[in-house]
Amino acid sequence: MVTNQAYLFLVFVINGILIGVLFDFFRILRKTFKTKDIITYIEDFLFWILTGIILLYSIFTFNNGEIRLFMLLGILLGTIIYMIFISSYVIKINVAILTFIKNILTKLFCFLGIPFKFLYKIAKKLLFKPISFFIINIRNFSTNLLKNTNIKAKNIKKPKKVQEN
Numbered sequence: 001m002v003t004n005q006a007y008l009f010l011v012f013v014i015n016g017i018l019i020g021v022l023f024d025f026f027r028i029l030r031k032t033f034k035t036k037d038i039i040t041y042i043e044d045f046l047f048w049i050l051t052g053i054i055l056l057y058s059i060f061t062f063n064n065g066e067i068r069l070f071m072l073l074g075i076l077l078g079t080i081i082y083m084i085f086i087s088s089y090v091i092k093i094n095v096a097i098l099t100f101i102k103n104i105l106t107k108l109f110c111f112l113g114i115p116f117k118f119l120y121k122i123a124k125k126l127l128f129k130p131i132s133f134f135i136i137n138i139r140n141f142s143t144n145l146l147k148n149t150n151i152k153a154k155n156i157k158k159p160k161k162v163q164e165n
Helices: 002-032 037-063 069-155
Strands: none
Touching: 002 037, 002 069, 037 069
């Protein structure tokens, strides 16, 4: 009985450590990538859903769905141990790695984007300039035509009113 409870306590300490790792995963994402508030809310929701799934799976798998106080203390102890002794190192290392990868990918995309920028400039000269030139000329022509029509319309004398007898 006591060995079974010690085993369960150790399992839930490990669960607490897993919850701490999951929490740090979302903290690392927030430190590496700037996210909007709605994304942060979605991440928080995912954290709590995943935490609930982990705990429910462990409770039903290892203790047949019975919740004991020592299990909750094991989760709390595992989370505290992780946060005090391991968390800061995990965050620093992973943020550095993800920032390094992010910088490499940014430079790679900039480098790979050079041919596309060149093609865009060529397309702009060959396609967009003639099209914009055509549109500008149509606009000028229609404006001039409208002005000439208005001038001619003003020059036409209106007939006098016919008097009724």
